[in-house]
Amino acid sequence: MARVPHILKLLSGPEDIGRSWWFWAVFIAACVFMLVYPRWLSEFQATNIAYYLLNVPIALGLGLLWGYSGVLSFGQVAYFGIAGYTYGIVAGNMVGDDFGPIVGSLCGIALCAVVAAIFGYFVFYGRVQNWIVPILTLVLTLLLETFLGQTAGYQWCVGSVQLGGYNGMTGIPGFQLGSHVLMGYDFYYYVLISVLVIYLGLRLLVNSRHGKVLLAIREDPIRTELLGYDIRARQLVAFVLAAVLAGISGLFYVQWGNYITPSQVGLLQASLPVVWVAVGGRESLLAVLMSTVALNWLNYTLSSEGYQYALIITGALLVVVMLFFPSGIVIALARELPKCGLFGRRKGHAA
């Protein structure tokens, strides 16, 4: 038990905004609020909020990769799709078996990790220039979309599950623990608790020794290497971890909506995680978490007005943020607001 204070200290380490007692008080209050909030919501509204939350892992993974390790990926949705489709195939073939969804989830995550490891091996061990990773990951996701799009027809099935071409895969079973299927409120809690665990886990990671090495690679790869670290292996591990997190979002998505289409790995979807991370602030996990929920809510609200304008607004937001708040809106607020005296003398805390 002697490790508990150590872990708490690590959790509140310098690599994320929000480290004061005030922040943690607000954070815990927010968590409690999120836990009791569904009491005032209909089951439908709770499911909607679960949708905003289920995109958080993919965004946090990209934040870790881009903000903390300095490697940008445009293809995180490829892993989202790989996990979603794998889960659909495995769980769909094990309908009736209580362990189907768990086995399906594990297979989905494992496949993400394998694909990312193979892809990352060529990229990182080739020591390519910075701009090559985003380009090749984007190509990967575009090819995946093309492939999945042409899988219409009865010859494209695995066991009893059809891939379904552009119409996508439907009737994917929800997640279940034992014989209890998680739906409605239960699904909300399942996603909420997973997201909290992932956030706190990543916060531990970035403040740990391994996280510091990633930051060092971002700041100066050659110097880090000369200090004796294998930067290729470190970056590969971060890449695989980000892919697994994207896969977890994909799992949540298919368990939430029970369907997935190839457009989920298309060019437009691929842009969204980059937008969430850039707008919030890539160098803070908390900023990424907040902007992901906020922008998903915004996008959901806008798309009920007309989807085409929603994407124009998203694109404009991205350009404006990149021009005027290159470090992200939440981070900029966290730096500026304490100076204005709005929050007394608390440091590094926003929202």
Place this chain on the structure above:
Amino acid sequence: MDSFATIVSVIYQFATNGAFLLLSAVGLIVILGMMNIINLAHGVLMMMGAYTASIAWHRNVPFWLCVILAFIVVGIFGAVLERAIVRRFYGRELGALVVTWGISLILSQGALAVFGPFLPAIPIPGGSVAVGQYSFSVYWLSIIALCGVLIAGLWALYNHTTIGLQARAAMQNAAMAKALGVNTDRIYMLTFSLGAGLAGLSGALFAPTVSIAPFMGQQFVAPAFITVVVGGAANVITGAIGSSVLLSLVKTPIGFVFGAFVGTVALLFAALIIIRLMPDGISAVLQRHIDRRNRFA
């Protein structure tokens, strides 16, 4: 005679694939070589070129003029884009990637909102010629020829004009070039404008062969990016030629046997293996070779 025709047909297949890759990527490579920036709005600029061509063609402008028009219109647009937004991102490669991506989101969705889901098509100009039992599209033959002209033009521009000399100086050492009185700001603007214009030109050239829609650029970006990754940024011309020839050698036989999609997948695998062997692309390897030969000459 039969075997002669088959050989011609095989060469034609390789050449069309190579020309396709070269044309898709050339605008991207020009910008990358100069500024080390990947222009993710490339696909959208190609779309704008095709839109310009389609609108002009249906106002009875002859096709060759449509293509030139597309080059000029998109080139000017590129210059505006560079002045307004892209120039703030020099030295921040990843920032430039993300911001050009945002621009492409706005433009493609904007095109959808303004022009609707598609524009009237342009019929393929020219007929076909027959050699033995095979027939070849005159249009694609002229595109292949045009690729040669384009590369020769770029070569002359970089090697035989003052601007080209200044551009190569800025590529090698921007700070030094600036100190020697080269207006690098202007060079960057012209290069970005040229790259955008070339994207528009290829968009217009591909316009008769595809459906003209807001997201038409998507089908070109994957092959274009692979070509650029394999080519590298060390030398625009050797990169463009070397990579499109090499990738055509991969894509043509695989695509012929297994279909177009598997051909494109093979491109990705080829790219992964090539960057593992030559991380800076073919152009870096060729450039080293050229440098060594020049030293001994």
